[in-house]
Amino acid sequence: MQQQVVDTRNDTVTETVTVREAVFRLLREFGMTSVFGNPGSTELPMFMDFPEDFRYVLGLQECVVVAMADGHAQATHNAAFINLHSAAGVGHAMGNIFTAYRNQTPLVITAGQQARSILPFEPFLGSTQAAELPRPYVKWSVEPARAEDVPLAIARAYYIAMTPPRGPVLVSIPSDDWAVRTLPVAARQVSRALRPDPETLAAIANALDAARAPAIVVGAAVDRDGAWAEAVELAERHQARVYVAPMSGRCSFPEDHPLWAGFLPAMRERIVERLAGHDLVFALGAPAFTYHVEGNGPHLPEGAALVQMTDDPQVAAWAPTGTAAICSIRLGLVDLLAQSAPPQRPAPPTHVRPGRVAEPPAGERLSVDWVLQTLSDVRPRDSIVVEEAPSARSTMHGHLPIFASETFYTMASGGLGWSLPAAVGVALGKPGTRVIALIGDGSAMYAIQALWSAVRLGLPIMVVILNNRRYAALHEFARIFGYRHDDPVPGTDLPDLDFVGLAAAQGMRGLRVDRAEALRPALMEGLQSSGPLLIEVEVR
Numbered sequence: 001m002q003q004q005v006v007d008t009r010n011d012t013v014t015e016t017v018t019v020r021e022a023v024f025r026l027l028r029e030f031g032m033t034s035v036f037g038n039p040g041s042t043e044l045p046m047f048m049d050f051p052e053d054f055r056y057v058l059g060l061q062e063c064v065v066v067a068m069a070d071g072h073a074q075a076t077h078n079a080a081f082i083n084l085h086s087a088a089g090v091g092h093a094m095g096n097i098f099t100a101y102r103n104q105t106p107l108v109i110t111a112g113q114q115a116r117s118i119l120p121f122e123p124f125l126g127s128t129q130a131a132e133l134p135r136p137y138v139k140w141s142v143e144p145a146r147a148e149d150v151p152l153a154i155a156r157a158y159y160i161a162m163t164p165p166r167g168p169v170l171v172s173i174p175s176d177d178w179a180v181r182t183l184p185v186a187a188r189q190v191s192r193a194l195r196p197d198p199e200t201l202a203a204i205a206n207a208l209d210a211a212r213a214p215a216i217v218v219g220a221a222v223d224r225d226g227a228w229a230e231a232v233e234l235a236e237r238h239q240a241r242v243y244v245a246p247m248s249g250r251c252s253f254p255e256d257h258p259l260w261a262g263f264l265p266a267m268r269e270r271i272v273e274r275l276a277g278h279d280l281v282f283a284l285g286a287p288a289f290t291y292h293v294e295g296n297g298p299h300l301p302e303g304a305a306l307v308q309m310t311d312d313p314q315v316a317a318w319a320p321t322g323t324a325a326i327c328s329i330r331l332g333l334v335d336l337l338a339q340s341a342p343p344q345r346p347a348p349p350t351h352v353r354p355g356r357v358a359e360p361p362a363g364e365r366l367s368v369d370w371v372l373q374t375l376s377d378v379r380p381r382d383s384i385v386v387e388e389a390p391s392a393r394s395t396m397h398g399h400l401p402i403f404a405s406e407t408f409y410t411m412a413s414g415g416l417g418w419s420l421p422a423a424v425g426v427a428l429g430k431p432g433t434r435v436i437a438l439i440g441d442g443s444a445m446y447a448i449q450a451l452w453s454a455v456r457l458g459l460p461i462m463v464v465i466l467n468n469r470r471y472a473a474l475h476e477f478a479r480i481f482g483y484r485h486d487d488p489v490p491g492t493d494l495p496d497l498d499f500v501g502l503a504a505a506q507g508m509r510g511l512r513v514d515r516a517e518a519l520r521p522a523l524m525e526g527l528q529s530s531g532p533l534l535i536e537v538e539v540r
Contacts, residue, residue, distance in 0.1 A: 014183055014184070018179055018180065019150045019151060020048065022150075023154055024054065025185075026151055026154060026185050029186065030187055032079060032108065033054045034057055034072065034080065034081065035054060037056065037065055038060065038065050038085065039085070041175075042114055042174075043084075058456070059421065060453070062089050063096045063421070063447055064449050064453065065084065065093065065421075066093045066096035066099075067099070067418045067421035067447060068450070069081070069425060070103060070422055071425025071426040071427075072426070073105050073106055074224075074425075074426065074429075075428075076430075078106070078162075079108050079166075080107055081110070082110065083110050084110070084111045084112070085112055086111055086113050087130075090130075090134060094134065095446075096415070096418055097137050097168055099411045100167065100168045102411070104166045104167055104220070106167065106168070107168035107169070108157050108169055108171070109168055109169065109170040110170070110172075111171070112172075112175060114175060116177070117176060131143045134170045138170050140170075142170075142172070143171070148182040148183070149182075150182070151183075153171050157171050163192045164193075164312070165315075193330075196332045200323060201335055203323050204307045204336065207305065207323070208238055208282065209341060209342045211279050211280035214240040214278065214280040215241050216231070216234065216240045216242045217243045217282065218242055218243070218244060218245060218284050218285060219285040219287065220248045220250035220412060221252075222250075222329055224285070225330045230333035230337060231252060231284060231333065232254070232257065233337060234333060234337060237337070237342060240348075241259055241348050242257070242259050243274065244263045245283070246264050246265060246271070246292070247266055247290045247292070251405075251407065255401035255402050258350050259347075261351045266292035267292065268295025268299060269296070271299075272297065283309070283319075284309050284329070285329045287315045288322065299321065300321070306322030306323075307323045308323070308324040309332045309333070309336075310324060310329075311327065353401075354399065356373060357373055357399070358370075360516050362516070365514070365538060366513070366516060366539050366540065368395045368466060368468075369399050372396055373399040373400075374519055375438075376401065379434075380434060381403045381404060381407075384430065384436065385402065385408050386423035386436070387410045387438045387439075388419030389466050390443070392438075396438070416443045416446045419437060420443070420447050420448070420451075421449075423435050424453050427457075427461050434527060436527075437464065438464050441466065444499065451502070451532070452508075454508065455507040459531070460530060460531065460532070461533075462523070462529070463503075463532065463534040464535050465499045465536045466537055466539050508532050508533070510536060511525070511526075511536070512535075512538070513537045514537075523535065
């Protein structure tokens with residue numbers, strides 16, 4: 001039976017709909033017709049009469065669900081919609097919610113909640129203070145006071161998630177809300193791109209023009225905001241060397257460009273060493289700077305000044321020094337290019353990449369640098385690499401260059417278990433594109449269930465597992481705390497993991513490579529496969 005009420009927002013008579021109908025209408029208007037989830041009892045009422053034009057993307061654990069949605073959101077430039085189970089389900093997801101927060105990925109997360117009618121009785125599966133559970137790693141979190149307010153809450157969540165700095169939001173929804181009748185909510189057009197104020201921009205332009213040897217440090221926000229071409233144009237105009245910010249989750253400058261200068265380490269003293277000789281540092285879409293270990297001394301080389309362009313007010317606030325413009329990176333660069341007119345400068349020295357490595361002798365375990373060099377040789381330039389192999393990261397910087405916008409993704413949080421399921425989401429969001437998931441053996445085990453989702457979705461993903469049989473990154477990092485090279489590090493050995501067997505158990509074909517002559521044919525097969533293929537590479 002149809003029901004009508006007077007809409008006090010505009011004094012018109014409007015037909016009411018169920019909360020379920022209102023939410024799916026709204027999601028359709030927002031372009032979010034994929035629901036990433038792992039169902040539980042408190043979510044079942046949402047999916048009655050599930051719309052035929054929607055797709056449910058099943059992950060076998062909540063951390064997998066969030067990372068798949070994160071990859072999809074980054075690939076499509078739109079927020080992804082997630083449905084999690086109450087309490088424990090959100091808890092399972094928190095690791096990758098934290099990563100989405102650090103990645104600045106827009107996610108609209110709904111979490112089931114027990115029925116309002118029994119919440120006073122501390123029911124089984126009830127979430128106590130549901131809106132507080134995911135904080136501080138969501139931009140906004142709410143459990144609406146009334147069932148009728150759920151569609152408005154989801155609309156608000158979407159606008160907040162999509163406003164820079166983008167990020168995840170959460171709406172907790174009691175299970176008996178979905179059948180309540182309410183007014184429909186229409187999607188609105190909300191402008192989100194902010195231009196820099198002219199005065200600050202002029203100061204940055206003047207500093208760049210006056211610099212003797214400027215350096216640009218690019219971060220993930222350049223690629224996220226579609227400002228790749230503008231960043232290249234700015235660097236070329238100023239003959240500025242371009243460094244990659246520490247722990248950047250995207251590639252924001254072509255690594256075969258003559259002005260590309262390599263990656264900055266996450267250590268204060270080392271950053272100062274690398275930037276020596278520059279009198280101006282322009283942090284572009286990046287913090288200044290991300291550190292991983294305690295450091296001492298100045299944040300910049302002696303005599304160098306800092307200017308910054310960021311879409312994140314918090315990043316501008318905690319920067320230790322310098323002038324900062326808070327704005328859309330792309331719009332800020334467009335305006336900066338219209339103002340900046342530097343004098344002719346000589347081209348700086350080009351960055352020297354590591355030389356090619358020789359093929360390992362027969363019978364010897366493969367080296368990571370040779371494996372990545374071979375992968376670089378055979379992969380298409382526009383293929384997408386989604387990486388989570390911490391111990392191979394520095395080697396990848398030397399032997400697996402990235403050339404194009406939106407062809408590299410990794411987690412900016414340091415939390416493992418993101419990249420394998422994120423590769424599934426990226427492949428889902430960019431149909432027909434070849435996706436390479438480059439994963440360490442330790443990282444893979446945090447979210448190995450993602451293989452099942454890749455198989456069910458039939459995605460063209462090549463999963464390359466670098467199996468060194470330990471948490472190798474911890475062995476390297478231990479030296480910072482005084483461990484000697486041969487000191488044991490407890491809890492870091494990972495013997496006897498069979499990734500080909502794990503893949504087969506989830507329906508995915510796998511190959512094991514432990515000889516040099518077998519690597520290239522295996523990689524070529526993976527790059528040409530119409531569906532997912534796992535390649536386990538034994539490395540030393």
